[in-house]
Amino acid sequence: MSKRKPLILVTNDDGITAPGIRALLDVMSKIGDVLVVAPDKPQSAMGHAITINSTLYLNKISAEDAAVTEYSCSGTPVDCVKLAVNEILKKKPDLCVSGVNHGSNSSINVIYSGTMSAAVEAGIEGVPAIGFSLLDYDWNADFETIKPFIEKITLEALENGMPKDVVLNVNFPKLKKDAIKGIKICRQAKAIWAEKFDKRVTPQGKDYYWLAGEFINQDKGQDTDEWALANGYISVVPVQFDLTAHHSIQELNTWKWNE
Amino acid sequence: MSKRKPLILVTNDDGITAPGIRALLDVMSKIGDVLVVAPDKPQSAMGHAITINSTLYLNKISAEDAAVTEYSCSGTPVDCVKLAVNEILKKKPDLCVSGVNHGSNSSINVIYSGTMSAAVEAGIEGVPAIGFSLLDYDWNADFETIKPFIEKITLEALENGMPKDVVLNVNFPKLKKDAIKGIKICRQAKAIWAEKFDKRVTPQGKDYYWLAGEFINQDKGQDTDEWALANGYISVVPVQFDLTAHHSIQELNTWKWNE
Numbered sequence: 001m002s003k004r005k006p007l008i009l010v011t012n013d014d015g016i017t018a019p020g021i022r023a024l025l026d027v028m029s030k031i032g033d034v035l036v037v038a039p040d041k042p043q044s045a046m047g048h049a050i051t052i053n054s055t056l057y058l059n060k061i062s063a064e065d066a067a068v069t070e071y072s073c074s075g076t077p078v079d080c081v082k083l084a085v086n087e088i089l090k091k092k093p094d095l096c097v098s099g100v101n102h103g104s105n106s107s108i109n110v111i112y113s114g115t116m117s118a119a120v121e122a123g124i125e126g127v128p129a130i131g132f133s134l135l136d137y138d139w140n141a142d143f144e145t146i147k148p149f150i151e152k153i154t155l156e157a158l159e160n161g162m163p164k165d166v167v168l169n170v171n172f173p174k175l176k177k178d179a180i181k182g183i184k185i186c187r188q189a190k191a192i193w194a195e196k197f198d199k200r201v202t203p204q205g206k207d208y209y210w211l212a213g214e215f216i217n218q219d220k221g222q223d224t225d226e227w228a229l230a231n232g233y234i235s236v237v238p239v240q241f242d243l244t245a246h247h248s249i250q251e252l253n254t255w256k257w258n259e
Numbered sequence: 260m261s262k263r264k265p266l267i268l269v270t271n272d273d274g275i276t277a278p279g280i281r282a283l284l285d286v287m288s289k290i291g292d293v294l295v296v297a298p299d300k301p302q303s304a305m306g307h308a309i310t311i312n313s314t315l316y317l318n319k320i321s322a323e324d325a326a327v328t329e330y331s332c333s334g335t336p337v338d339c340v341k342l343a344v345n346e347i348l349k350k351k352p353d354l355c356v357s358g359v360n361h362g363s364n365s366s367i368n369v370i371y372s373g374t375m376s377a378a379v380e381a382g383i384e385g386v387p388a389i390g391f392s393l394l395d396y397d398w399n400a401d402f403e404t405i406k407p408f409i410e411k412i413t414l415e416a417l418e419n420g421m422p423k424d425v426v427l428n429v430n431f432p433k434l435k436k437d438a439i440k441g442i443k444i445c446r447q448a449k450a451i452w453a454e455k456f457d458k459r460v461t462p463q464g465k466d467y468y469w470l471a472g473e474f475i476n477q478d479k480g481q482d483t484d485e486w487a488l489a490n491g492y493i494s495v496v497p498v499q500f501d502l503t504a505h506h507s508i509q510e511l512n513t514w515k516w517n518e
Contacts, residue, residue, distance in 0.1 A: 007449055047337070048306030048370050056468040057457075078306070078371075081450075083468065086454040106381060110502055111307050124367060140407040154329055156514045163507035165449075183516040187503040190424075192383060197315075209315040209346065212337070238504040238511055243369055244446040245499035248422035255415045257442040 004125070006094035008031035009084050009122070013043045013077045013101065013114025016061070016070065020100035023143030024132060027150045028097060029068060029203055031158075036062075037084040039114075040072035044103075046114040048121070049242070050082070051075045058083060059181040067127060077118035085125055096122035099132035100143055106225040106235060107131075107217065119167045120241050128162035130154065137230060145147040145180075146172045149234055153183065167239040173229045173244045184233040189224035191217040265353035268343050268381070269327060271334045272302045272360065272373025275320070275329065279359035281401030286409045287356060288327060290417070294352070295321075295476055296343040296402035298329035298373075303362075305373040308382070309341070310334045317342060336377035344384055354417060355381035358391035359402055359409070364432045365484040365494060366450040366476065367390070378426045379500050380421055388422035389413065394488060395433040404439075407433045412442065428496040432488045443492040446484035450476040 008028045012021040021053065028034045040059070057074040065175035071088065073080045085092060101115040110116045111212055115131045122129035132150055153170055162168070169188075173180065193213035198207055217226045225235035262308045267287045271280040275297035299318070304346045316333040330347065336357065345352060361372040369375045374390045381388035391409055393400055412429055421427070428447075430438065452472035459467055476485045484494035 022369070042312065045309045045311045046306070047308040047376065049308040050304045050306070050371055050470060052304045052470055055459075056465070056470065079470070082454045082470065085457065087456045087458070087468065108500070110320070111379070111383075112309055113499055116483065117306065124370075151331045152516075156516065160514050163504065163510050166504040167506045185511045185516070187505060187508065188501055190501070195341045197342065197346045199346070200314075204366070209317070209342065211309060211311055211315065211341065236511065236516075237502075238461055238507040239502045240507075241367070241370055241502075242447055242449070242503035243496075243498045243500075243502070245422065245425040245497035246446060248497040248499075249444055249446065251422050251442045252495065257411075257415065257418050257444070257495075 008014060008032040008033055009033050009034045009093040009096040010076055011038045011080045011118045013039065013046060013118065015042045016072045018102060018132065019139060019143060020102050023147060023151050024097055024150065025068065025148050026102050029181050031154055034068045035067060035084060035089065036070040036207035037073055037080045038148055039077060039080060039087065040074055041078050043114045046076045047112050048078055048105060048117040050077045050078050055066050056083065077114040078121045081118050081121040084121065085127065092125065092127050096129040097154065098126045102132035103137040104133055104135045104171055104227055105131060105169060105191040108171055110239060116169055116239065120239065123165065124241055128157060129167040129185060130170060132170045134172045134174065145177045156201060161240060164222040164230050165242065166238045166240055169233045169239045171225060171229055173232060178233055180234065181232040184228040186225040186228050186235045186237050187223055189217055190219040191215060192227060266482060267291040267293050267461055268352040268355040269293055270336055270357050270377045271299065272296045272305060272341045272377065275331045278402060279308050279360060279361050281360050282406060283356055283409065284327065289410065290413055294343060294348065295325045295327060296339045297334055298336060298339060300334055302335050303372050305335045306371050307335050307337055307376040313343065318476060336373040337380045340377050340380040340450060344386065351386050356391065356413065357388045360392035361398065361400060362396040362430060363392055363394045363430055365488055366448040367497060369428055369447060375428055375498065377470065382399045382424065382426035383500055387416060387471060388426040389416060389429060389458060391429045391433045393433065393504040396502040400464045404436045422497060424501065425497045425499055427499045431490055432490060432491060432496045438491055439493065440491040443487040444486050445484040445494045445496050446482055447496050448476055448485035449478040450474060454459045466499045483509050
């Protein structure tokens with residue numbers, strides 16, 4: 001890491017007013033020069049959605065003399081990263097951090113998460129990136145406890161440099177500081193959401209549905225993020241965006257494709 | 260494959276009225292019993308978004324005596340799969356096919372694609388799944404040419420069974436039948452969208468943006484989907500939803516996490 005202060009892009013999926021991004025901003029302001037570009041409304045579970053059939057708005061919401069420049073964006077978390085890198089900065093920041101998400105993005109949640117998709121988008125664009133999430137959906141969750149860990153993880157990432165084409169998915173257990181056992185590198189647990197739709201009827205008599213799933217961890221491995229979080233550790237999963245199942249190419253080549 | 264006709268779920272991201280899903284439906288109706296659950300409006304580039312902060316509607320749009328039951332859904336492609344499996348069928352279909360997408364889902368597009376996210380969601384839920392895309396954005400694209408290939412690929416998948424935790428991303432080049440050289444198993448090319456935002460001004464004087472990127476393939480490998488498509492082949496990429504970058508865990512364990 002050079003002596004120059006790193007330029008850090010901060011985003012999230014809970015929206016620019018969420019306490020989670022404020023906590024992240026507190027930490028990042030100590031480490032580097034910060035730009036915030038975050039959704040103007042909650043964008044949870046937006047996955048890697050981008051806005052291609054509609055327009056995008058950016059609103060500078062910080063004062064001219066504010067220490068940190070902040071933009072709210074009408075789009076998705078991924079839109080925020082694209083606009084920040086390509087339109088506002090017109091260069092790559094040294095790091096992109098996303099979160100702190102109000103709620104877990106461990107295991108299969110990584111694939112639905114707007115927080116992690118923002119980090120993944122930064123990774124695709126060649127920007128080192130980390131997504132942070134706290135296992136507490138409460139708007140008034142305790143982010144103070146995890147701030148020193150966020151700082152430690154960020155400094156380690158800046159110091160070591162990120163593995164190529166990898167972003168980090170960091171999840172914090174909802175625990176008091178003394179109960180946190182440390183940081184553990186993990187793999188994504190094999191878990192699913194068993195969906196139960198809550199079927200209701202509108203005042204006009206029309207059926208509608210709410211998604212109401214139950215998280216089921218089918219993975220008993222002790223090297224998973226679910227295990228780490230259940231056992232008092234902060235989980236760090238390296239996430240890639242080459243989705244190729246390289247291990248199955250050989251098997252697929254035995255199929256009779258061209259006969 | 261048993262003698263029983265397979266139960267096939269058909270969805271897409273261009274919306275239930277798109278010619279691409281009609282072509283897919285033609286082929287699947289020859290192979291099995293079919294249920295269609297598809298978005299009631301275009302949902303391209305929705306990635307793996309799900310609807311958690313709003314309600315979902317299902318509308319049965321087929322006649323009672325129709326050969327194929329069809330529902331339009333107010334949600335995303337992933338919502339369609341979740342509703343189909345968990346609410347309409349209340350059991351797993353034998354196969355889920357998504358598409359035929361109007362436009363490419365090769366390379367990094369897999370991560371933005373609603374078509375592929377529907378297939379990936381099926382895979383997560385334990386349903387063998389294939390996403391089909393044609394490299395032609397035209398609403399009146401020629402789907403007739405590719406129908407025999409869709410049938411062949413689907414029958415091979417039913418015959419062989421899908422590799423565990425893998426779904427297939429199939430892309431067709433925009434070529435006449437005689438020019439198609441065959442089917443090739445590939446890896447996802449390393450490519451990016453270099454974004455250039457088109458900045459405009461509303462009649463009221465407010466700036467807004469259109470996403471207007473350029474696709475750049477940085478990958479010269481001849482084992483990629485981009486190479487296959489550029490050279491007259493139909494590309495088949497096995498896609499996984501364990502996003503863990505397993506190869507980088509060792510490197511990350513050398514960082515000073517707990518000092």
